[in-house]
Amino acid sequence: GDSVTQMEGPVTLSEEAFLTINCTYTATGYPSLFWYVQYPGEGLQLLLKATKADDKGSNKGFEATYRKETTSFHLEKGSVQVSDSAVYFCALSANTGFQKLVFGTGTRLLVSP
Amino acid sequence: DSGVTQTPKHLITATGQRVTLRCSPRSGDLSVYWYQQSLDQGLQFLIQYYNGEERAKGNILERFSAQQFPDLHSELNLSSLELGDSALYFCASSAQGEGIYEQYFGPGTRLTVT
Numbered sequence: 001g002d003s004v005t006q007m008e009g010p011v012t013l014s015e016e017a018f019l020t021i022n023c024t025y026t027a028t029g030y031p032s033l034f035w036y037v038q039y040p041g042e043g044l045q046l047l048l049k050a051t052k053a054d055d056k057g058s059n060k061g062f063e064a065t066y067r068k069e070t071t072s073f074h075l076e077k078g079s080v081q082v083s084d085s086a087v088y089f090c091a092l093s094a095n096t097g098f099q100k101l102v103f104g105t106g107t108r109l110l111v112s113p
Numbered sequence: 114d115s116g117v118t119q120t121p122k123h124l125i126t127a128t129g130q131r132v133t134l135r136c137s138p139r140s141g142d143l144s145v146y147w148y149q150q151s152l153d154q155g156l157q158f159l160i161q162y163y164n165g166e167e168r169a170k171g172n173i174l175e176r177f178s179a180q181q182f183p184d185l186h187s188e189l190n191l192s193s194l195e196l197g198d199s200a201l202y203f204c205a206s207s208a209q210g211e212g213i214y215e216q217y218f219g220p221g222t223r224l225t226v227t
Contacts, residue, residue: 028125036218042140042220043115043117043219044203044205045115046216046217089162100146100158101146101148101158101216102158104155105155106156
């Protein structure tokens, strides 16, 4: 079945450092890809998405590019802030039929001042 | 605020008991999804309803059931509870059922089974 693999956390960075969180997927066909963020005590919020190969999703300084050849959707940000500390989930869904999200295990990001 | 509400926020109950979790989707959304987040299983899709009908099923135990009512709110019923059912249960809603529509998540219900 479909699956998503994320890098283990926690990722610990200093403020203004560059962030990369790796995500690879296994799926039949061509899924849509998502990054969700979960702040402490809250539900998940969609951060960005890409629905086809070579699409780049971006939001709030975060970016991820849908790479079909490497089945990857790595999350990047040029300069992290303390407020970016959260758990980040990579997810996929099929592009046809009824959408259900398949999530990775999540990566905790800790940013210190 | 996503517009999706879930009650209660926290629930503590004993093994063998039955509980009901409630979800109200965003105004106008027809599709409701339930997910379970636990330490050992991560975030897993349980079940989806669209306009009152069950449309997709994931790793949902037979002890669990759900329904969506005519006003589109949904309830997840968990019975014969076990310690391993302790988890955060999320509800999400989207405008439609098929295709690529953003899912908006509620704040979750934290269930603790003692």
